[in-house]
Amino acid sequence: MYRITYWLLYGHYCYSLALGTLRFRYDFNSNKAHITPFITYYSAVMNVLALTTLPWTYYTAVCTFLKNERVSRLGLYVFIATKTLRLLAVALVIVYNWQRRRDILKFIRDINHLRCVYFARFPLPFEWQRRFEIKIIKNMLSGILFDALRLIIVLGVHKNQVNVTFIISNVLFSLISNILYLNMNHYYFAMRTIILFGNVLNRQLADIIKSAKSVTRLRDHQRCRKQFKARCLTLSRELDELALVHVQLQSLALRINDILKWQGVGVLLNVFILNISLIHTIYSVLWVGEFTISQYGWVSVLMGIAYLVYTVDMVDFFVTILEHVRVFHKSSIHLELHANLPQMNKEFxxxxxxxxxxxxxxxxxxxxxxxxxxxxxxxxxxxxxxxANSILIIQFDYQYFQ
Incomplete structure (x- = not known):
């Protein structure tokens, strides 16, 4: 692991602890996670503060948006729906993660154990390691960049209404929203790790099939019969071990998806309504004229950059989820290649x-x-x-609010 990746992960870990998202301590030197009383009490206090400030930040944001005369009534409804679903998703993450804290700890310990016992034996290709680290860095930085741009855009759009209460409310809302983003980062990191290990498994399976193909040449030579049986026995043991690791890795993937299933539903609903809000905003910019570059200047440019960062990050997130499913299906494809090989011994x-x-x-x-x-x-x-829903909202807006 590169030093820059290590320090970024460590900073991400400290930030998660500061917001109370992580309820345990992780030792980067020994790769062990454990619960401490201080972190438990600190996380509880931070989560209670986050839940108690949710109504105030929500009320302040809606009141501020109501004072903006350039925004249509339908735009206000979409804004309220977006805020409501995001804050509900945050509350769901806070409450549900407490119930599954020990399950998350067990998942971390099991995947680290699997890495040390099995995957540490095989050298990781440089390209795989670099791609893994680049993906993790991009995911962390895109979340930070999008949240920072969102805060600057809000302050720029409502610059005539900026006061101490407004600034505190939006900063708190950004910090609270980061609980959801950090939870998504943790899930993304788990998925990228499973994809990396799954690719290593598939490479080992391909090597076993390739070795079996070369071993079949020894079968027809009388002097090589003992060598043929020994090689088949070795390949059989390697394949049995790989099958055991495969089912363990698949079980880990199912477990992390089960642990974060409700958070995943909250994230998907939030993405759904946020995408509708994005399309409606683009419609407002291009056709209605609620938001124009002449009205907001550099804020409009930042808005475009923020939406671009969000779109790229969202696409990468869904591609990663689909990729981790395909990794397990590749094993079946590799085994099908064995059908084209000559018959081996009974053990293999x-x-x-x-x-x-x-x-x-x-x-x-x-x-x-x-x-x-x-x-x-x-x-x-x-x-x-x-x-489809964005088109319906745009038609509704054109018919009743223009």
Missing amino acids: ERSVESFQLQLSTNEYQMSLLGLFNFNSECVFSMFASVV
């Missing part, structure tokens, strides 16, 4: 059949609350719904 064939049975009976699927599977079709349907 038994290991292959066992692994294939494991993959077929425990096919990995990511579901939302057990209602439907989250896949590329689901993502497409969600964005199609965003566009």
Whole structure:
């Protein structure tokens, strides 16, 4: 790990502790997580403060928005819906994470144990390590940049109404909203780790299949029969171990999705309404003229940059979720290559059949609350719904509020 990645992760960890998002201490030297009384009490105080200030920040934001005469009534309704869902999602994250704190700790310990026992044996390609760290850095920096731009935009749009109460309210709202963003960062980091380990597993599986192909050449030589049996036995043991690690990694992925399932629902609802708000804002800029560059100047430019950062980060987030599902499906593809190989000995064939049975009976699927599977079709349907609802809101705005 590069030093810059280490310090960014450490800063992200300290910021999460300061906001009370993490309820445990993580030792970066020993890679161990444990609960301490001080962090527990501190997190409880910070979470209570966040929950008690939610109504005040919400009320102040709505009152400030009502004083802006340039905003239509429908724009106000969309704004209220966005604020409401975001704050409800934050409250859900705060309450639910306390219930699953020990589950999160167990997940961290189990994945670290798996890394030390199995994955530490294999050298990680430089390109994989660099891509992993770049993705993590981009995810952290994009969240910080978007939140900072959002705060500057709000202060710029309402510069005529700026006072001490207004500034404190928006700063508190940014800090409270960061609880949701930090939770998404933690989930993203877990998904990128599972993808990295899954790629290592698939590479090892491909190497075993490749080695089996070369070992078959020894079968027809009388002098190499013992060597052939020894190599088949070794490959069989490696494949059995890999199958065991595969099911453990798949179990870890299912566990982290189960731990954060309600937070995920809150995030998806927040993304849904925020995208509708984004499309309505673009419509207001281009056709209605509620927000124009001549009215707000540099604030309009920052608004465009903020929306661009948000869109890129959102797309990367969904691509990561879909990628971690595809990683587990690649194992089945690699095993299918074995069908083209000449027959090996009974031990190796038994290991292959066992692994294939494991993959077929425990096919990995990511579901939302057990209602439907989250896949590329689901993502497409969600964005199609965003566009359809945005068109309905724009038509409603044009007919009744213009």
